[in-house]
Amino acid sequence: MRTQATYNTGTTTSCTHCGEICADGTINDGEHVFCCTGCASVYALLQEHDLCAYYQGDVPAGTSQQGVERDSTTYAILDDRSVSSRFIEYADARRFRVRFALPTIHCASCVWLLERLPHIQAGLISTEVDLQRKSITIDADPRVLTVRSIAELLRSLGYEPLIHVEGTEVSRLQQHKEATRRLYLRLGVAGFAMGNIMMFSIAQYLAHGAQSVVIDPVLMSVFTWLSIGLSIPVLTYSASPWLRSAWAALRQRTVNLDVPVALGITTLFVRSVVDMATGSGEGFLDSFAGLVFFLLIGRVFQQKAFDAVTFDRTVRSFFPLSVRRSTSHGDEVVAIDALNVADTIVIRNGEVIPADAVLMSPVGYVDYSFVTGESVPVECTHGALIYAGGKAVGAALQLTVTMPVSKSYLASLWERSSGRTSRDGYRQLSDRFGKWFVWSVLAVASIGFFAWLPDVSMAMNVFTAVVIIACPCALTLAAPITFGTGMGILGRMKMYAKNIGVLRTLATVRAVVFDKTGTLTSSQPTVAYHGEVLTRDQRDAIIAVASQSTHPMSRGLVAGSTPLQFAEHVVEIPGYGITGTAGGHQIAIGSESFIKLNGFNMDARLDTQSTLIAIDGVVVGEIVVEPSLRAGVPEMILDLRGRGMQCQVVTGDSQRDQALLSESFRDDEMTFRATPADKVAHLEQLRESAQVLMIGDGLNDMSAMAVADVSIAVTENTSTLAPASDMIIPATQVHRIGGLLRYAHALRGVVITAVWFTMAYNVAVITVALTGHLTPVITAIMMPLSSLLVIGISVGGAHVYARRLS
Amino acid sequence: MPLLVICSILVAGGFLLAFLVATRRGQYDDLGTPAVRMLFDDNEEN
Structure with a gap:
């Protein structure tokens, strides 16, 4: 009789701390239920300090402590001054300020708890959380606390600070903060000038328009000089990013999109000042300040989107x-960099192996999914070569280093993949457009100039009017604002794009390549039991014995439950199996030969490749790695195909999940056992015929992602890993990829509409300008009006299509 | 009249200065967390 049994039957209750569904055998103190001892201890700590208001939010605020390894030495490295100084912003004899990235910060309760830490811990002076950037700044007393003790305190509460080679470097954060502040300062100056100049301009327009209004000439000249005075900082300070970029391009004898903007800005300024100084007109300084102000607003939009997620991680971030x-x-x-060849190192469960090494322990399990994509851990025996990038699973590994860190396999893999530069297609396109735009505007303006030539002042007027009125708004404003708004909307759905170029490229994708593990299927293989129905007693006994083993299969079996019984006489033969007695049952878990060795009866029907379970001398069933597709995947692929997309799977895994995938993919669309190099070759071949989107987990297919035109990383937890990719989406949103591509396509349509609008506008206005009929008043009204219309189309379009997305 | 214009500019300039100082002191570094922080009650005795 073969039925399927699940391990968490019984009533479902959720953990008081983290809100996860608790499996059987959870910790229950009579009043509250917890999924693991970690959660219970965090709760106890908070209760002791009367901080249970933490749980008052709508959802339980804590982070699950299941599977968190409590290892006291992880932060020992922070005792090293050269390492800890990376996290210290400021220090004197009485206080020091340290800053950590805490990826698990996620809600208001986190802010509440972390900002009350000074009540719990003596020596903490103040704490300040940045929810958006998921970081904390802590002031502490160096006589009481060290960087390490603070890191350990945070971890004990479930907020584990990121301590990586390139984790949180204070200097980089500082630079980013300075850049954001400068942007706001520029915006403030431009806004101030725009508002005030406009007030003066209104008076001047009125004086010019209606003869009945007479303004004191002294007042008029005061207005003129104040306007000029106010616009000088706008030109020299607020507009400097464009002027500098354009100047740099011109010096290299090229033209980028900043050149027409800079040209427009300077012409506008120079002509206005000349007009006003000579008294031949009121100038357009209000339009000038307004243009710079709107351009800066566009920059703020972009900056906000970038802040939501940090992508600048290299492979060393995972080390x-x-x-x-x-x-x-x-x-x-010791620090990784201090590691020498022939050093003996100890790598514990879940840690990444930093350098190629030889295994010294008798047996060990290594998860190479980072490198090869194969998710099932590899069993290695004494003397085997272990490659950098592997992750220890189960028992700790003792290794002897054979290669320095920088020369290892994974590092070389990364260096190869990062060879391709300049993937920002948007930038290239806009620079090309910029070139075209600059030359055609200059050509038209020159024609106008020569056509009017006998009349030099009129010719100058026409020339500058054409340059000023021809605004490359469509590309300087339309694309950043449309895609920027789209990025913001997607960000609210936890889908983060690296930059606006990503959405633009997504719109034109014709082929989608999926990685399997972690993308189409869950990255944590679930272990399922097939066999006779077990009594509760038997099940408890199996879990008790399995919990004594570090083998990945056993760990999968135990996952989510806490042993209630104590196993005795446990004997484990690494690589074969484990036996033991618990609750009066004798349990054996292992391979066929192991079961036979222990004198159990074999059931011929069972697949002998799998891991078997025997109770009291009888084989009752087997445990298999149960693959399952993520929710909505087949529908998503059907949707993509419906839109004419080519869909393929390229995975490093073996064929074992082929049956599962064949529902959605033809045989020739699936490639198994592909090494990273194979994936790269496959993608390069595909790229010859179509724009390719690569979707993977960003870890083991980093090089393939770098080759694709655009890549999306699927992660279980968007905050802990930000792999090298163009976009990050959480695993729960995988089914939305079809909708995402459709949205990107729609956004592209919005930009094209805005571009056509601007083209039509430019043609119409330039024609008027060439005839010499364009009065300064009309120019002043038209310029901001056209910018506002473009912004309206962009923001409106992005929102309208977003409604269909959700 | 021109005197009043100068005055208005000076008043506005004062606000600009206040904005610049506030930005430099980090007032706009984090626009998200304070919105959350004000939701908590200040019922702590110490």
Whole structure:
């Protein structure tokens, strides 16, 4: 009889701390239920300090502590001054300020708790959380606390600080902060000038328009000089990013999109000042300040989108900062860079191996999904070569380093993949457009100039009018604002794009390549039991024995439940199986040969490749890795195909999930056992015929992602890993990829509409300008009006199509 | 009249200055968290 049993039957209750569904055998203190001891201890700590208001929000605020390894030495590296100084912003004898990235910050309760830490811990002076950037700034007393003790305190509450080679470097954060502040300062100056100049201009327009209004000439000249005075900082300070960029391009004898903008800005300014100084007109300084103001607003939009997620991570970000080195006088924690060939290191469960090494322990399990894509851990025996990038699973590994960190396999893989530069297609396109725009505007303006030539002042007027009125608004404003608004809307759905160029490229994608593990299927393989129905007693006994093993299968079996019984006489033969007694049952879990060795009866029907379970001498069933597609995947692929997309799977895994995928993919669309190099070759071949989107988990297919035209990383937890990709979406949103592509396409349509609008506008206005009929008043009204219309089309369009997305 | 114009500019300039100082002191560094922070009650005795 073969039925399927799940391990968490019984009533479902959720953990008081983290809100996760608790499996059987959770911790229950009579009043509250917890999923694991970690959650219970955090709750106890908060209760002790009367901080249970933390849980008052709508959803339980805590982060699940299941599977968190409590290892006291992880932060030992922070005792090293050269390492800890990276996190210290400021220090004197009485206080120091330290800043950590805490990826698990997610809600208002997190802010509440973390900002009350000074009540819990003596020596903490103040704490300040930045919810958006998921970071905390802590002032503490150096006589009481160290950087390490603060990091350990945060971890004990479930907020584990990121300590990576390129984790949080204070200097980089500082630079970013300075850049944002400068942007706001520029915006403030431009806004101030725009508002005030406009007030003066209105008076001047009135004086010019209606003969009945007479304004004191002294007042008029005061207005003129104040306007000029106010616009000087706008030109020299607020507009400097465009002027500098254009100047840099011109010096290299090229033209980028900033050149027409800079040309427009300077011409506008120079002609206005000349007009006003000579008294031949009122100038357009209000339009000038307004243009700079709107351009800066566009920059703020972009900046906000960038802030939502940090992408600048390299493969070294995944490497640990420190490693445990065994020496003759015990273990010590050293920085990765200090590791030498022939050093002996100890890598514990879940840690990444930083350098190629030889295994010293008798047996060990290594998860190479970073490198090859294969998600099932590899069993290695004494003397085997272990490659950098592998992750230790189960028992700790003792290794002897054979290659320095920088030369290792993974590093070389990364260096190869990062060879391709300039993927920002949007920038290239806009620069091309900029070139075209500059030359045609200059050509038209020159024609106008020569046509009017005998009349030099009129010719100058026409020339500058054409340059000023021809605004490249469509590309300087339309694309950033449309895609920027779209990025913001997607960000609210936790889909983060790296820049606006990503959405533009997504709109033209014709082929989609999926990685399997972590993308189409869950990255944590679920272990399922097939066999006879077990009694509760038997199940508890199996879990008790399995919990004694570090083998990945056993860990999968135990996952989510806490052993209620104590296993005795446990014997594990690494690589074969485990036996033991619990609750009066004798349990054996292992391969066929192991079961036979222990004198159990074999059931011939069972697949002998799998791991078997025997109770009291009888084989009752097997445990298999149960693959499952993420929710909505087949529908999503059908949707993509319906839109004429080519869909393929390229995975490093074996064929074992082929049946599962064949529902959605033809045989020739699936490639198994592909090494990273194979993936790159496959994508390069595909790119010859179509724009390719690569979707993977961003870890083991980094090089393939770099080759694709655009890439999306699917992560279980968007905050902990920001892999090298153009876009990050959470695993729960995978089914929305079809909608995402459609939205990107719609946004492109919005931009094109705005571009056509601007083209039509430019043609119409330039024609008027050439005839010499364009009065300064009309120019002044038309310029901001056209910018506002473009912004309206962009923002409106992005929102209208977003409604269809959700 | 021109005197009043100068005065108005000076008043506006004062606000600009206040904005610049506030920005430099980090007033606009984090626009999200304070909105959340004000939701909590200040019922702590110490």
